[in-house]
Amino acid sequence: MKKIAVVGTGYVGLVTGTCFAETGNNVTCIDIDEKKVERLRNGEVPIYEPNLDVLFERNISAGRLTFTTSLSEGIKDAEIIFLALPTPPGEDGSADLSYILGVADELGKLITDYKVIVDKSTVPVGTAEKVTLAIAKNAKVDFAVVSNPEFLREGFAVSDFLKPDRVVIGTSDDRAKKVMESLYKPFVRQGNPIYFMDEKSAELTKYAANSFLATKITFMNEIANFCELVGADVDKVRIGIGSDSRIGKRFLFPGIGYGGSCFPKDVQALSKSGKENNFNFEILDAVMKVNQSQKTILFPKIKNFFRGDLKGKKIAIWGLAFKPDTDDIREAPALYLIDLLVDAGAEVIAYDPEAMSNVQRLYGSKIQFSSNEYEVLNNVDALVICTEWGIFRNPDFNRMKELMNDTVIFDGRNLFDLEEMTGKGFYYSSIGRTSIENK
Ligand SMILES: NC(=O)c1ccc[n+]([C@@H]2O[C@H](COP(=O)([O-])OP(=O)(O)OC[C@H]3O[C@@H](n4cnc5c(N)ncnc54)[C@H](O)[C@@H]3O)[C@@H](O)[C@H]2O)c1
Numbered sequence: 001m002k003k004i005a006v007v008g009t010g011y012v013g014l015v016t017g018t019c020f021a022e023t024g025n026n027v028t029c030i031d032i033d034e035k036k037v038e039r040l041r042n043g044e045v046p047i048y049e050p051n052l053d054v055l056f057e058r059n060i061s062a063g064r065l066t067f068t069t070s071l072s073e074g075i076k077d078a079e080i081i082f083l084a085l086p087t088p089p090g091e092d093g094s095a096d097l098s099y100i101l102g103v104a105d106e107l108g109k110l111i112t113d114y115k116v117i118v119d120k121s122t123v124p125v126g127t128a129e130k131v132t133l134a135i136a137k138n139a140k141v142d143f144a145v146v147s148n149p150e151f152l153r154e155g156f157a158v159s160d161f162l163k164p165d166r167v168v169i170g171t172s173d174d175r176a177k178k179v180m181e182s183l184y185k186p187f188v189r190q191g192n193p194i195y196f197m198d199e200k201s202a203e204l205t206k207y208a209a210n211s212f213l214a215t216k217i218t219f220m221n222e223i224a225n226f227c228e229l230v231g232a233d234v235d236k237v238r239i240g241i242g243s244d245s246r247i248g249k250r251f252l253f254p255g256i257g258y259g260g261s262c263f264p265k266d267v268q269a270l271s272k273s274g275k276e277n278n279f280n281f282e283i284l285d286a287v288m289k290v291n292q293s294q295k296t297i298l299f300p301k302i303k304n305f306f307r308g309d310l311k312g313k314k315i316a317i318w319g320l321a322f323k324p325d326t327d328d329i330r331e332a333p334a335l336y337l338i339d340l341l342v343d344a345g346a347e348v349i350a351y352d353p354e355a356m357s358n359v360q361r362l363y364g365s366k367i368q369f370s371s372n373e374y375e376v377l378n379n380v381d382a383l384v385i386c387t388e389w390g391i392f393r394n395p396d397f398n399r400m401k402e403l404m405n406d407t408v409i410f411d412g413r414n415l416f417d418l419e420e421m422t423g424k425g426f427y428y429s430s431i432g433r434t435s436i437e438n439k
Contacts, residue, residue: 002026003080004025005030005082007075007084008030009037009084011154015157029074043056071106093272100127115143116173116176119145119148125204126200127203146176147169149168150206151209167188168205169184169195170203213263216252221257225294254431256296257294271285305382313382320356325389332387352389383410414433
């Protein structure tokens, strides 16, 4: 049993804290957001993350998981302090380290015995050094700063954390290495590796992983766009290339671009890090440019379909979250498309199983919301699919036809087979495949 503090109780911090409690540790999660801490204390999970609630409740009841707004109280007895703080893009696109360095500054004043301080946030190369300096400025005791980037995916966060493909730990401190090794032991029992390395390599590993994945998606999106031009079917191409083990089957699905709180900011931050070191990540700059236009690639198609005039057209949206199984709408492609539709005079009504309240907070009455995937189709002139939630995959097409004013689907996630859609009575336009015109 170790005593652990987790500073920052968002998507990463809450999952990290809960999963460490689940393996028998005593965890205190700290957050400056008083309302969030209040909800957590009342046993409420403030985010939507599958399978988190069971672990959360179990560990609260067992007294292994507690919450506070006070940094000094939260870290008092902790041997290990995780920083799971935001690193949003600053104005110039580089990672804003003010949250991390602010807390590091405080920690220096508060620690009274040896602590292992672990950076779990995604940060540029050299941050461990900066954190060390910020703590050392005020600290009177020994401490180690470790870089331990997190690879969990929202929607699969609990299983990713409990069964990671690998754990990356960057440290040059032997004592900290031992502490981290024993902490992670329960998570690597199946032989999945813990890679120990220097702090800089660990920091870059996270950016390199996310940038590679963003590049892979973007590459497929460009192939999809080319498919449409030459009459090829991107699904066939995807299957054709994915069985090559050097390429792999995953992350080859084309769509309306990547979003979320990680890929966009991490690709941008790595590119910016490059520039700060007189290095041009040309590939990343291209990825960002292609993804930006991919997010709204459906807009010209929709506009053309309605002969250039969207005024008064009622458009339904299926899916607002940046991907399924999350309520996270940060950089969600759906929002970019909705902005253009509304600006063009369309009336937008949306349904998402989990993300509607987040969008409502942001958009107010700019768009309307509906309570299920059928109701949203009432009298609409078209349906646009933006997020591939499981419940959208197998709809009652006859019911849809009855509800819709015009049977038109723009599918940004290629949910349906072209064969299946042929003869169904819809105009069906997707990504990287020919449109079906048989309305
Ligand atoms: N979300 C993901 O899927 C994911 C995956 C891997 C890595 N990451 C990285 O992990 C980090 C955290 O991401 P997130 O998605 O959990 O962010 P988040 O915005 O969901 O959570 C951050 C939390 O930190 C709190 N906070 C801010 N300042 C604080 C302070 N001074 N003291 C205490 N708490 C404070 C906020 O109130 C918030 O609850 C980022 O660097 C991100 O890039 C995120």
